[in-house]
Amino acid sequence: QWDPNNVSGRHTAVHLFEWKWPDIAAECERFLGPYGFGAVQISPASEHRVAWGRPWWERYQPVSYQLQTRSGNEAEFRDMVKRCNNAGVRIYVDAVFNHMAEGSGYGTAGSSYNGLDFPGIYSAFDFNDAKCHTASGGIENYNDADQVRNCKLQGLADLNQGSEYVRGKISEYLNKLIDAGVAGFRVDACKHMWPGDLGAIVNRLHDLSTEYFPANTRPFFVQEVIDVGAGEPITSDQYQHVGRVTEFKYSKFIGEVFRKWNNQKLSYFSNWGEGWGMLPSGSSLVFVDNHDNQRGHGAGGASVITFRDSKLYKMANAFMIAHPYGYTRLMSSYYFDSHSTDQGPPSTNENINGVIINSDGTCGGDWICEHRWRQIRNMVQFRNVVSGQSLQNWWSNGNNQIAFSRGNKGFIVINNDDWNMNEWLQTGMPAGSYCDVISGEKHGSHCSGTTITVGGDGRAHFHISNHADDGVIAIHQDSKL
Numbered sequence: 508q509w510d511p512n513n514v515s516g517r518h519t520a521v522h523l524f525e526w527k528w529p530d531i532a533a534e535c536e537r538f539l540g541p542y543g544f545g546a547v548q549i550s551p552a553s554e555h556r557v558a559w560g561r562p563w564w565e566r567y568q569p570v571s572y573q574l575q576t577r578s579g580n581e582a583e584f585r586d587m588v589k590r591c592n593n594a595g596v597r598i599y600v601d602a603v604f605n606h607m608a609e610g611s612g613y614g615t616a617g618s619s620y621n622g623l624d625f626p627g628i629y630s631a632f633d634f635n636d637a638k639c640h641t642a643s644g645g646i647e648n649y650n651d652a653d654q655v656r657n658c659k660l661q662g663l664a665d666l667n668q669g670s671e672y673v674r675g676k677i678s679e680y681l682n683k684l685i686d687a688g689v690a691g692f693r694v695d696a697c698k699h700m701w702p703g704d705l706g707a708i709v710n711r712l713h714d715l716s717t718e719y720f721p722a723n724t725r726p727f728f729v730q731e732v733i734d735v736g737a738g739e740p741i742t743s744d745q746y747q748h749v750g751r752v753t754e755f756k757y758s759k760f761i762g763e764v765f766r767k768w769n770n771q772k773l774s775y776f777s778n779w780g781e782g783w784g785m786l787p788s789g790s791s792l793v794f795v796d797n798h799d800n801q802r803g804h805g806a807g808g809a810s811v812i813t814f815r816d817s818k819l820y821k822m823a824n825a826f827m828i829a830h831p832y833g834y835t836r837l838m839s840s841y842y843f844d845s846h847s848t849d850q851g852p853p854s855t856n857e858n859i860n861g862v863i864i865n866s867d868g869t870c871g872g873d874w875i876c877e878h879r880w881r882q883i884r885n886m887v888q889f890r891n892v893v894s895g896q897s898l899q900n901w902w903s904n905g906n907n908q909i910a911f912s913r914g915n916k917g918f919i920v921i922n923n924d925d926w927n928m929n930e931w932l933q934t935g936m937p938a939g940s941y942c943d944v945i946s947g948e949k950h951g952s953h954c955s956g957t958t959i960t961v962g963g964d965g966r967a968h969f970h971i972s973n974h975a976d977d978g979v980i981a982i983h984q985d986s987k988l
């Protein structure tokens with residue numbers, strides 16, 4: 508369950524945060540398939556609390572496992588899975604089963620709930636109250652591993668994943684999604700569940716549907732564990748034997764270095780990956796930002812780079828996608844005021860708005876669509892072209908100008924210094940003319956952006972002004988004229 512189960516030749520996922528199922532299906536067919544994306548992470552699909560003001564985090568307060576949310580109903584869900592798989596794009600479902608909604612109210616499928624009573628699914632027997640020994644019943648101290656798992660997170664009803672009945676209901680829900688054709692799961696709040704219980708649940712999961720996957724394919728299982736190396740007793744490596752784990756240190760460090768905090772420099776990235784104390788590459792899911800930490804208060808919040816810092820964001824994502832470490836996931840956001848971190852997706856009368864695609868391929872209606880930015884979209888293809896090639900020809904100016912190749916299939920150059928970059932560099936690439944895929948792309952026999960000429964000795968000249976739009980140049984085997 509470490510394998511992302513992407514169609515061969517595809518290596519990057521995108522989190523289409525809060526998108527509706529019909530919009531995701533269309534995006535798979537018109538964009539993600541054609542541009543070589545591997546998978547979409549969708550927002551939680553199960554019935555959830557209807558909270559006042561419809562904050563984005565209401566979707567992380569389940570009420571039942573019925574497939575009915577503001578993103579769509581079960582039929583639309585099944586249609587999306589079919590159409591995306593047929594376009595070569597996998598679906599990862601954001602699965603929330605550490606807890607259920609708090610208080611009392613009703614859900615997006617009309618189900619009512621009250622306290623620990625979730626009619627038709629859970630009752631008081633199924634929650635951790637007896638296991639939690641804090642005065643409030645909630646998590647009070649993140650330095651106590653027991654209470655982080657057995658007590659209520661933010662007041663949310665804490666499920667007992669040690670119970671056979673609860674394990675049965677959770678795996679029943681996940682297996683329904685697996686049988687519908689999904690490739691796996693992003694599992695929410697795993698820090699708050701015991702690795703042993705997660706392992707027991709994974710063992711109950713079906714193999715993926717042979718309608719879309721080879722026989723005996725295990726579901727991709729990426730566990731959200733927020734660990735930025737702050738010394739909490741619960742660490743991400745404790746979960747890696749169960750499946751892949753989100754590497755929040757990646758998001759924190761990449762933000763710090765590109766922002767030059769504590770005088771850190773891009774040249775320090777020569778040993779990026781395990782060398783920086785992060786998980787083994789094959790156990791790691793990496794990202795520049797995610798739905799929580801792009802709001803500033805999530806893990807590593809302050810240093811995290813988002814769509815608001817667009818030049819840094821393009822540079823950081825280009826570096827992430829070009830580098831061999833981890834399985835890469837892009838964030839695709841909607842606009843929110845930086846002081847309204849609770850704000851939900853663009854909506855009209857509490858219905859989520861459809862995604863508007865402008866004639867130039869960007870999105871409208873407050874959907875940011877970072878995954879459609881040319882500099883990011885073209886790097887997704889770069890990663891596909893260089894797959895399997897090791898990092899070679901590393902160069903730096905000892906400061907914030909770096910470059911490296913992926914074998915002889917691709918080469919990237921980044922200038923994050925406050926002065927021009929003018930260098931002859933060894934690219935490791937075959938001689939010829941290549942289109943820079945950051946400033947444009949190859950159109951037939953010409954480049955819409957910069958053209959880079961590699962000599963017989965593999966060397967090429969690179970000039971990147973510190974005032975350039977993107978600060979990056981990237982070429983690869985398929986952008987060769």
Ligand SMILES: O=C(NCCCOc1c(-c2ccc(O)c(O)c2)oc2cc(O)cc(O)c2c1=O)[C@@H]1CCCN1C(=O)/C=C/c1ccc(O)c(O)c1
Nearest residue numbers: 564567568603660661663695696698699731733799805806
């Ligand atoms: O101020 C808030 N929460 C307190 C600080 C963040 O704590 C939460 C963490 C959290 C934060 C830091 C950690 O180190 C950690 O182990 C857990 O994970 C969650 C996961 C959920 O499924 C639902 C939640 O309500 C939370 C949550 O409140 C606001 C109001 C309620 C939701 N929320 C939020 O901010 C919601 C945050 C949220 C929601 C879903 C996520 O997947 C996530 O990572 C964060």
Ligand SMILES: [Ca+2]
Nearest residue numbers: 656665699700
């Ligand atoms: Ca728990």
